[in-house]
Amino acid sequence: MERLKKLLIIGFVWPEPNSSAAGGRMMQLISIFQENNFKITFASPALDSEFMVDLSAFGVEKKAIELNNSSFDDFVKELGPEVVLFDRFMIEEQFGWRVTENCPKAIRILDTEDLHCLRTARQKAFKENRNFELLDLLSEEVAKREIASILRCDVSLIISEFEMNILKDVFKINEELLFYLPFLVDEMKEEELLKLPAFEERKNFVFIGNFLHEPNWNTVQHLKEAIWPSIKKDFPEAVLEVYGAYPSQKVLQLHQPKNGFFIKGRAEDANEVVKNARVVLAPICFGAGLKGKLLEAMQCGTPSVTTTIGSEAMHNNLSWNGFIEDNPEEFSKKAIALYQDEKLWKQAQKNGIAIINECYQKSNYSVQLILLVNSLLIDSESHRLHNFMGNLLQHHAFKSTMYMSKWIEAKNKN
Template sequence: MNQVQKLLIIGFVWPEPNSSAAGGRMMQLISLFKEQGFSITFASPAQDSDFMVDLEQHEVDKKSIELNNSSFDIFVKELNPTVVLFDRFMMEEQFGWRVAENCPNALRLLDTEDLHCLRLARQKAFKENRLFSVTDLFLEDIAKREIASILRCDLSLMISEFEMELLESVFKIDKALFYYLPFLLEPIKIAQLQELPLFEERKNFIFIGNFLHEPNWNAVQNLKETIWPLIRKQLPEAILNIYGAYPSQKVLQLHNVKEGFLIMGRANDAPEVVKNARVVLAPLRFGAGIKGKLLEAMQCGTPSVTTTIGAESMHGDLPWNGCVTDDIKDFADKAVKLYQDKTIWLKAQQNGVAIINQRYLKELFEDDFAKKVEMLQTDLQKHRLTNFMGAMLQHHTLKSTKYMSLWIEAKNK
């Protein structure tokens, strides 16, 4: 294709790679498209934040856009992108119909991050003290919105094989509409591993996670109320450092020096604090996607103890970087053993390296993804013709969402 390739990313928020895995993921996608020769514009209706990345340093144009405002139509028509990437389904809901109307030939991609409906249905089941069942997904309004968004797009990028299986078996979505693109990392070489702090040089347990994300706050409550007292019983001097961006007052109130339960707030350099810790604890009781904190632990050579939801879709058939268990007592026992036993700890560290090097290398995915994008662009009309449900939803959305948006815009004037 001779046309200059232009990518427009419509972001739910401005990327904050030091605050969340989602921010890191977005920067990986930007890097991927940059290397394919795209010129990139990142647009978002979000407010600027103190911790957002400087996009211009990455040669990405930054553009603030408004919800329910036809100024977007003028902007997108002038830009005339060849590919539009929606960051989460909410952005496709807001701007997808405008893109379809003004740039009908642009390839529309959706980066799901995780299946929001899965995370919320699991959260609801947990709060109601019952087991989650896939039929719960059908009861979620957000599932109807999210699946409609996936159907309207030409391709949805998925980071979890479990969620791809759900789309295919539960929601009966054609495999041609989604694509596995997990976190894209550089290999861990032996020399890098040798530069990391040794077992003897590390101390303390650590939890790390953005507190705007409900599963993280719940995991910290789980640690405080059940798991940490069991660990302290066996290791009376143990300390748990809890790091995370945007801690609320209720998080800060859990700080207790006497119990060795320390709320540290935002980590200025997350890899630095993780690689100096001996064990990462992540007792997640609900959630979706793959967990950036656990991949970061592997990159830092730090073993982890997590739950089946924490490790879901992350390690394939490979042994975990530590232990996976849903039993509270077992979780505490395994954490203590990992903390004390150098042999088990070193084996766990090696497992983490193998998971990164066999499942998350950028080089495993970049060429295939470039080919996929090119193939879709070449054959876009045919691809869309085979997606009748998407075309039908696009037709009705253009009518309903369009007129609702125009009504809000008129009302705002």
Template sequence: MNQVQKLLIIGFVWPEPNSSAAGGRMIQLILLFKAQGFSITFASPAQNSDFMVDLQEYEVEKKSIELNNSSFDVFIKELNPDVVLFDRFMMEEQFGWRVAENCPDALRLLDTEDLHCLRLSRQKAFKENRSFSIADLFVEEVAKREIASILRCDLSLMISEFEMELLESAFKIDKALLHYLPFLLEPIDDTEIKRIPSFEERKDFIFIGNFLHEPNWNAVQYLKDTIWPLIKKRLPETVLNVYGAYPSQKVLQLHNSKDGFLIMGRANDAQEVVKKACVVLVPLRFGAGIKGKLLEAMQCGTPSVTTTIGSESMHGDMPWNGFITDDIVNFVDTAVQLYQDKEIWGRAQQNGITIINQRYSKGLFETDFRTKIEFLRSNLQQHRLHNFMGAMLQYHTLKSTKYMSRWIEEKNK
């Protein structure tokens, strides 16, 4: 009888699928491994949060772990997982060397979420009022840490084709270390389409996004100061509902009912509020990865206006679920056009449904992923022999990070 395979996920935070796209992504990965028959333990050094998902509902064991504490060594030796998945590179930095030392035969996977170094380099360029260039990545400190983490792992899961190409061309990462696995969604069938509210049943504009994420906060400021006043002038009866988890005081202060700019805070059901809106506005000026809020708009049959950064790597060569523009005047014009023209709105909606079904339907990716994991598990030593840079970094990390961690642990006693 085959032994049940064990997966350990080391989470940066406890998953909150209703607060962020990252939380939704983690649940998708859990379900993907569940379908492969894995027994799953989710461990994290994070504090519990009010909106974290109940992992027991997914038959996942929850385990709190500590940073810089050898109690983790005891825990992982006892668990002896077949596969370890690091949720973002920071978790691989903290725990990767302990996994390598205590469970050397475990397959080590990294879920990048998005390329942090790309997002931060773009953010820095934006704040310094200059254009971003690939050269910015090479001076970004986070890039050195993130790329080292990718090299130390056996496989990194990428949600963006653009970021995969960037890693291969700019950083010369071997494509054998990367695997394209975007958001995994249920296809939208005719029954589902019939349930989507019609053009006539909708009103107003919406923005939705977690406020702990800097690109979202910047986009809301841009809407408030520049874009929304121009739309409001053209459509005085409309309002913009701004939803998002973890709004700070500076976010709440933007609320202005006279201007129709309404800070609504956290949405209990994000899809419900997006389905009621006529148009989603997402004027992102920096960021990385693929945008959960824009996929959610497509799932809800709600057209969107976004920027080239917002739509990056999301739609291939298919027409967008609305409009893509970096020009303020054009952004306003197309938002008003979508709001007023039922025919253009309907075409945009259909484009979004096509994108979901042809690019994000989970059935497109499940078999490939299963095959990849099985292949790596059967050929792990050979796979690692081809990754000398990773082995070298693993060696030096064990020497440096290990003793730094041991020193912090002694200091904490």
């Protein structure tokens, strides 16, 4: 029997698969590694949350760690992981140098989640009421940190092909340092639609998204101000239900039952909510990565109306499971048409299945990921030798995060 290999995942937060797409993706990664003979320890400096997953139920060891504390050095040295996966670049900044010092042979993987610099630059352009340009990324402060983190790691998991192209074309990152890994789901057959609620059994428009994520809050604002008045004007009986974890007071204040606009807060079962809605509305104005809510809509047989940003890199130019529309007036018309026209609605459902089966098949990507990790375990020296910029950033002269952390730790002791 093959020996279990040790994987240490260092999480930005504890996984909450029912609260965010990021939590769902993390559980997908855990599943892939467990299926391929890895024993997993999940460590995080985050506080426990009410809705975090019970990692022990999935056979994963849970470990609380501290920022700017050398106790992590003892922990990681004793654990001796062969592979370390950092959840977002901020975690690699904090713990990457400690892993390198204490477990120099461990393979370092960065799960970017999405490109934070892309999301930030788009958000700035949106707030300044101007068009986003790819060159904006080169002056984005967070890009310098994020790209440095990618270069320091042996490989980074990139969720979007659009972002793969940005990293290669704009930032000139060597393709050998990148691995395209979208959301991963099982194949879906058209017959499965028959098990889902039918057109006439469903009601209402729905939006769902974690409100700790700025693009989601902005989307709900945009729905309320620019799109819902137009929908209500042409379809007075329309109802929109807005679900999402961690709604702030400013979100709750948008609740307006008389206008058919309901803020529902956290969904106990997001899948059930989407499955029983007739149409998902997601007029996303800025963001990055892939939109888990839109893939979930396809899996639930629920057509959606979204924007170019919302659908970015999600459908390989296949017909969308509904409509892609940036103009608020047209968005509203398409939403009503999709809600009222059963034939149009059923075709949109089928489009969603085609997208799932072409773009998100777990079997298409998980095998390649494990092959890559195993090849790095066999010959990391050659891989690292050719990553000169990464080696440069590992040099002590460039380790500002390390010295800052040591200074904070010393200060805390005093």
